[in-house]
Amino acid sequence: MKFEIIKKSKKSKARVGKLYTKHGVINTPAFLPVGTQGTVKAMTPRDLNEISSEIILANTYHLFLRPGPDLIAQAGGLHKFINWDKPILTDSGGFQVYSLAENCKVFDHGVEFKSHIDGTKHFFTPEKVIDIQKAFGSDIMMPLDECVPYPCDRNTAEKAMEKTLAWAKISRNYPIDEEAQTLYGIIQGSTYKDLRVRATQEISSLNFKGYGIGGLSVGEPQETMFEILEAINPYLQDHAPRHLLGVGYAQDILGAVKYGMDTFDCVIPTRLARHGSFLTLEGKVSIRQARFEKDFTPIDPECDCYACKNFTKAYIRHIFWAREILGMQLLTIHNLRFFMRLMAKIRQEILDEV
Amino acid sequence: MKFEIIKKSKKSKARVGKLYTKHGVINTPAFLPVGTQGTVKAMTPRDLNEISSEIILANTYHLFLRPGPDLIAQAGGLHKFINWDKPILTDSGGFQVYSLAENCKVFDHGVEFKSHIDGTKHFFTPEKVIDIQKAFGSDIMMPLDECVPYPCDRNTAEKAMEKTLAWAKISRNYPIDEEAQTLYGIIQGSTYKDLRVRATQEISSLNFKGYGIGGLSVGEPQETMFEILEAINPYLQDHAPRHLLGVGYAQDILGAVKYGMDTFDCVIPTRLARHGSFLTLEGKVSIRQARFEKDFTPIDPECDCYACKNFTKAYIRHIFWAREILGMQLLTIHNLRFFMRLMAKIRQEILDEV
Numbered sequence: 001m002k003f004e005i006i007k008k009s010k011k012s013k014a015r016v017g018k019l020y021t022k023h024g025v026i027n028t029p030a031f032l033p034v035g036t037q038g039t040v041k042a043m044t045p046r047d048l049n050e051i052s053s054e055i056i057l058a059n060t061y062h063l064f065l066r067p068g069p070d071l072i073a074q075a076g077g078l079h080k081f082i083n084w085d086k087p088i089l090t091d092s093g094g095f096q097v098y099s100l101a102e103n104c105k106v107f108d109h110g111v112e113f114k115s116h117i118d119g120t121k122h123f124f125t126p127e128k129v130i131d132i133q134k135a136f137g138s139d140i141m142m143p144l145d146e147c148v149p150y151p152c153d154r155n156t157a158e159k160a161m162e163k164t165l166a167w168a169k170i171s172r173n174y175p176i177d178e179e180a181q182t183l184y185g186i187i188q189g190s191t192y193k194d195l196r197v198r199a200t201q202e203i204s205s206l207n208f209k210g211y212g213i214g215g216l217s218v219g220e221p222q223e224t225m226f227e228i229l230e231a232i233n234p235y236l237q238d239h240a241p242r243h244l245l246g247v248g249y250a251q252d253i254l255g256a257v258k259y260g261m262d263t264f265d266c267v268i269p270t271r272l273a274r275h276g277s278f279l280t281l282e283g284k285v286s287i288r289q290a291r292f293e294k295d296f297t298p299i300d301p302e303c304d305c306y307a308c309k310n311f312t313k314a315y316i317r318h319i320f321w322a323r324e325i326l327g328m329q330l331l332t333i334h335n336l337r338f339f340m341r342l343m344a345k346i347r348q349e350i351l352d353e354v
Numbered sequence: 355m356k357f358e359i360i361k362k363s364k365k366s367k368a369r370v371g372k373l374y375t376k377h378g379v380i381n382t383p384a385f386l387p388v389g390t391q392g393t394v395k396a397m398t399p400r401d402l403n404e405i406s407s408e409i410i411l412a413n414t415y416h417l418f419l420r421p422g423p424d425l426i427a428q429a430g431g432l433h434k435f436i437n438w439d440k441p442i443l444t445d446s447g448g449f450q451v452y453s454l455a456e457n458c459k460v461f462d463h464g465v466e467f468k469s470h471i472d473g474t475k476h477f478f479t480p481e482k483v484i485d486i487q488k489a490f491g492s493d494i495m496m497p498l499d500e501c502v503p504y505p506c507d508r509n510t511a512e513k514a515m516e517k518t519l520a521w522a523k524i525s526r527n528y529p530i531d532e533e534a535q536t537l538y539g540i541i542q543g544s545t546y547k548d549l550r551v552r553a554t555q556e557i558s559s560l561n562f563k564g565y566g567i568g569g570l571s572v573g574e575p576q577e578t579m580f581e582i583l584e585a586i587n588p589y590l591q592d593h594a595p596r597h598l599l600g601v602g603y604a605q606d607i608l609g610a611v612k613y614g615m616d617t618f619d620c621v622i623p624t625r626l627a628r629h630g631s632f633l634t635l636e637g638k639v640s641i642r643q644a645r646f647e648k649d650f651t652p653i654d655p656e657c658d659c660y661a662c663k664n665f666t667k668a669y670i671r672h673i674f675w676a677r678e679i680l681g682m683q684l685l686t687i688h689n690l691r692f693f694m695r696l697m698a699k700i701r702q703e704i705l706d707e708v
Contacts (some may be wrong), residue, residue, distance in 0.1 A: 036668070037676040044683065045664070067647075067672040073627060075650055075668060083664045119672055274679075293421075310399070311438045314429060315392070316423040319671040329398065 001139070001182040001209055003241045009350050013233055013260035015352045019116065019241055022180050023079065024054060029257045029346050031339040032089060032265035033058040035068070038082045040334040041270050042325070051305060052344075053338040055087040055139075057265040061096035065115050069135035077137030087153065090120055090133050090267070091245065092142040092186065093124060095214070097162040099147070102143050104148060106163065126170040130183070133188040138181060140243075142212050143171030145186040150219040157190035164188045165202050172206045184210040184243060191224050193231040200235040209334075210241045213261070217247040229259035236260065248343055250281050257346055271338050273331035276320045281339045287331065292317045305337035306330070355493070355536040355563055357588050357595045359600065365426045367587055367614035370704045373595055375493040376534050377433065377441040378408060382595065383611045385441060385693040386411040386619035391420070392436045395624050396679070396686040399438050405659060405691040406698075407491075409441040414486055415450035418476075418593070420470050423489035427571070443619070444487050445599065446496040447478060449568070449705050453501070459519065460500060462705045480521040484528050488537040492535060494597075496566050497525030499540040502574040511544035518546050519556050526560045536595060538564040545587040554589040563596045569614070572603040574610065579656030583613035590614065604635050604696055611700055623693050627685035633692045641685065646671045659691035 001310055006266040009015065018028040033040045033048065040048060048056065056213040058078060063069070094111075097104055101113035103121075110125035126144045133141040139226035142166045146160040168185050176183060185208030188194035205212065208222050213232075216225045219353075236242060244261040247253065269279060277284040278299050287299075290304035299307040300315070305314070329350045356374040363369065373380040387402060389393045390413045402410065402563060412432060417423070429435035432442055448465075451458055455467035457475075464479035480498045487495040498521045500514040522539050530537060538560030543549035557565065567586075570579045579601075588598060598615040601607065607618050623633060631638040632653050641653075652662040653670070661670070661684035673681040 037673065037678055039673050039678045039680040040678040042683075046660075046662070062676075066676060067668070071648060071668065071672075075666065081666075081669055083669070103439075130433065218433065235363060290649055294425060294428060306398070306400075312429065312435075314421070314425065315437070319391065319423075322416075322420060323389055324393045325396040326393040329396075329678060329683070332516060348477055 003210070004241060005239070005351075007351055009353055010256075010354065014350050015255045015260065015262065016070050016134075016347050017241065017262060018328075019262075020247070022183070023085060023139055026087060026263070027347060028262040029343055030054060030263045030341050032263060033255070033336050034059075034265050034270060035084075036267070036269045038078065040336075041333075042328045043081070043232065045167060046202075047280045047306075047333055047334075048084070051333060052340050053086070053336065054088060055263075057081075057091065058136070058138070059093070059096060060129065060136075060142075061091045061093035061100065062347075063136065064132050065117055069132045073135040078153045079137060081275045082247045086095055088136070089243065089263075090136055090138040090142065092129055092144050093132070095147050096144040097124060098149075098188070108163075108166075108329075110144070111146070115301075120276045126167040127174055128167065129262075130171060130174050130176065133179065134176065140210065141176070141181055141183045142186055143168055143183060145188055145214055147215055148187065152190045154192055154195075155239040158195055160225070161189045161195050161199050161227055165199060167201060168208075169207060172208065182209045184208055184212045186212040186214050187232065188215050190215060190271060191220050191221035191228065193228060196228050196232050197235060200232040204235055204237050206235065208240065211236060212243045212245050214245045216244065221253060225252070226259060229256055229261065233260050249283065250279065250339075253342070254346070269335035270332050273335045276327070276331065278331055279335045287313060287317050287320055287327075289317075289336060299334055300338070303334065303337060303341070305334050305335040327338040357564070357593060359593070361705055361707075363612075363707055365707065366612035366702075368611045368704050369614065369616065370701050371595065371616060375441045375495055375536070377439060379673045380441060380617070381701060382410045382616040383608070384408060385609075385697050386617060387690050388413075388619050388624060389436070389438075389622045390621070391416045391622060392402065394686075394690075395626075396682045397690070399436070401660075401687055402438070402526070402690075406694050407686060407690065408441060409617075410438060411443045411445065412436075412492070413442045414483065414490075414496075415447035415451060415454070417444075418447060418486050419471055423486045425515065427489040431489075433491060441493040442490070443574055443597065444490055444492040444496065444615075445496040446483055446498050447486070448499040449501050449600070451478060452503075460516075461521075461705075464498065465500070473697060478526040479540055481528055484525060484530065488693045489529065494564065495530070495535055495537045496540060497522055497537060498543055501569055502544055503541065504545065506544045506550075510544055511546055512549055515543045515549050515553050522560060522562075522656070526562065530561065536563045538562055538566045540566040540568045540599075541586065544569060544571050545574050545582065547582060549584050550586050551589060554586040558589055558591050561591075562594065564597065565590060566598045566599050570598065571606060576690065578608060579606070580609050580613060581608055583615065587614050603637065604633065604693075607696070608700070614672065619687070623689035624686050627689045629679070629681045632685055633689045641667060641671050641674055641681075643671075653688055654692070657688065657695070659688050661688040694696060
């Protein structure tokens with residue numbers, strides 16, 4: 001992997017870059033649609049290509065449990081299995097272990113948990129999580145981390161950060177094929193600025209090729225998130241791309257780019273679409289509203305997506321009330337295209353700065 | 355509408371034809387994907403074009419209740435509302451009134467029923483059902499009929515047939531724009547050959563431009579259905595296309611074509627797809643089966659659909675177990691393409707006869 005910075009903003013810490021991977025180039029700042037179980041919900045790979053998605057994220061926890069890394073390796077890797085030939089970032093599985101799995105117990109050498117699907121017991125170590133992502137053939141891998149909820153007392157946050165750092169060291173030394181795959185380092189530390197700064201310094205000293213910033217957008221005020229991003233910025237290595245995990249709404253991303261974040265992923269656009277909402281810069285709007293009953297205009301007349309080019313709000317409202325799958329398909333296409341256009345606009349604005 | 359017979363089989367009553375409508379040509383024998391509520395479930399219009407669907411069916415009962423004929427007319431008609439510029443056949447609404455609605459009461463001049471959605475009371479007359487389909491702008495319309503379940507005693511079947519004929523006469527005399535829309539006549543009569551023959555004679559004497567054969571494939575043995583199709587064949591006007599309503603499985607269609615049927619519609623391919631089954635000439639197969647777990651071959655290596663060209667059984671099985679929408683999308687595309695290829699093969703075999 002190579003990261004090239006094309007331009008830095010003079011007004012903020014924002015950068016425009018190109019991330020070169022074995023499976024293609026990603027123009028940053030970029031948004032990654034989330035394909036939790038090996039499919040971006042309600043989207044075909046050609047839909048993803050059409051909206052100009054250059055990379056997707058898949059969840060290690062989910063794919064580990066089902067269909068499992070052995071089957072994916074036998075299929076020829078995750079790209080081939082899911083028919084997606086562009087880059088894939090997989091997360092560490094950590095977030096899902098703590099939020100979704102049952103009976104989760106953290107030990108020095110890893111975390112024990114029970115599958116939310118069938119209750120089977122599993123154990124993730126830093127090494128195992130990398131082995132799983134090696135079987136997937138992910139372009140960008142994340143090391144095992146410990147995630148804490150918000151709010152979180154300082155002592156718990158500090159211990160989790162220390163564990164994350166210890167596991168980061170083990171992960172950094174674990175052999176991988178650096179020609180094909182890249183391991184990022186994850187920064188934790190909850191909402192404590194000094195913990196976050198220390199985590200950033202330590203991760204930077206390990207010279208990972210990129211950063212994952214975890215444990216944000218978990219309930220804290222947006223301002224708090226921005227304060228943390230501002231605090232850690234001086235300690236991030238300039239040449240390394242920064243992925244802000246699980247963020248977010250348009251306004252979160254617009255802000256975070258200014259604090260030097262390069263890539264983002266979030267289930268918001270796809271989840272809201274399935275629940276009948278389309279996204280605007282100001283937030284979500286439910287297509288089910290009565291005011292759209294006879295609205296024979298597209299969701300967004302400026303948008304070039306398949307949904308906006310071919311269907312009216314009245315029609316999409318009708319198929320949502322009728323519980324038709326096509327409603328979810330169309331709003332998912334629109335919401336993801338909305339994010340792709342937003343990112344293209346962000347990049348262009350930085351490039352256009354004089 | 356114009357129906358041109360290209361070739362008649364010498365081995366059976368099968369014919370290959372071309373049905374010319376305002377919205378395009380349909381090569382017959384043809385299968386119509388069902389778009390009950392104004393969308394073929396889990397398919398976009400471009401998916402339908404890609405599988406070479408030349409016409410779809412929509413349900414008058416459902417679209418009457420929601421979003422209603424006034425809204426559809428305001429949208430510029432059904433084609434424009436649902437973004438489908440090829441032909442549309444709408445049914446009479448009769449079948450759904452008797453099978454889906456509540457408190458259904460048949461009178462001489464029509465049928466009263468309560469909406470299955472919100473319990474509101476409605477009344478369908480022969481005139482009203484045509485008015486609704488005029489608002490839709492359907493290429494092919496069906497007149498109100500009375501449908502009986504199977505089995506059905508002779509007396510009930512005869513009365514329903516008589517009512518269907520009386521309504522057919524009213525419908526035939528009701529003014530429509532024959533340049534834009536075509537009204538078929540419906541033949542009922544349950545499994546009683548003599549009733550079916552009389553119904554066919556009467557409908558033929560009214561000189562409808564086409565026939566709808568209703569009330570078959572409702573539980574009777576396949577042989578019984580074929581016997582009825584054989585019995586009525588001599589009384590069907592040769593130049594008029596025959597639509598066999600709600601039929602069916604591949605084997606039903608293969609047989610019915612030999613008895614002179616030209617077009618077919620059925621929810622089987624789309625419904626089975628959503629439930630995880632793909633179609634073969636021999637019937638349905640569940641993709642969820644353990645034997646497909648590591649089957650890295652397509653559903654059908656001969657098939658040219660998007661699902662078979664790009665995905666393995668192992669992957670589709672995985673996303674079905676994971677309850678992902680893409681599974682329903684892919685199997686729907688495959689099952690409908692399976693029917694399109696079946697119909698093309700049927701046409702070619704008749705054309706190739708020496």
